[in-house]
Amino acid sequence: MSVHFLEVESTDVDASALGLLLDAPAPPVLAQLVIETVDGALTLGVLGASHVVTARSQGEVLTEQVSCDAVAAGGDPLPRVEVVGPYEFESTTETVDRAEFDTAAIRLKGRASEEGWICGAFPGDESALTVLSGSSAGQGWAWQSWHLYPGEGTGVIVKTSSRWNP
Structure with missing residues (x-):
């Protein structure tokens, strides 16, 4: 994949506002990557408000929104x-x-060219990113995300790791 330079302002600008929502309908995405196997699919989606992942395996479905x-x-x-x-x-x-x-x-943007990776870059700061990676894991899926919030002299990095084996 590659870095997707998004033409919209991020609506997610504060790491402390992040939440986790499971099994709700996936909102529209700005960029996505679909990874398929014979048993299912993993859709990694970049939102203006961070990310949504939809995992399908053996007839089961899980949606994670961070x-x-x-x-x-x-x-x-x-x-x-x-x-x-x-x-x-x-x-x-x-x-x-x-x-x-x-x-x-810079390191995460570089990884975006690897299989199973997607990166959304937001305008205003070249380090304002949402990055996801995913792969099959047994009969299910594993994925990670990085949400980068630039600040004055510092930055906040929120990393998530998820695994689902129905």
């Missing part, structure tokens, strides 16, 4: 850990100095 809209739509504030049946989720939030932040953004 966004600033998730709480208002019935989700919960972003947890550090969430386990619901065969679904596992973890998140970390880290504030780093701007040099480290920009280095992380």
Whole structure:
């Protein structure tokens, strides 16, 4: 894949506003990557408000939305850990100095050319990114996301890791 330079302002500008919403209809995406296997598909979608993932396997479907809209739509504030049946989720939030932040953004943009990766770049700051990667995992799927929030002299990186094996 590649970096998708998005022509819209991000509506997700504050890491503390992120939430997690499961099994709701997927909102429209700005960019997406579909990974298919004989047993299912994983759709990684970049939103103006962060990301949505739809996983399909063996006739089952799971939708994960991590966004600033998730709480208002019935989700919960972003947890550090969430386990619901065969679904596992973890998140970390880290504030780093701007040099480290920009280095992380460059590294993640570089990974966007790899199979199973997608990157959405937002206008206003070349380090304002939403990046996702995914792969099949047994009979299910595993995926990660990085949400980069640039600031004055620092930046906030929210990383999530999810696994679903129905």
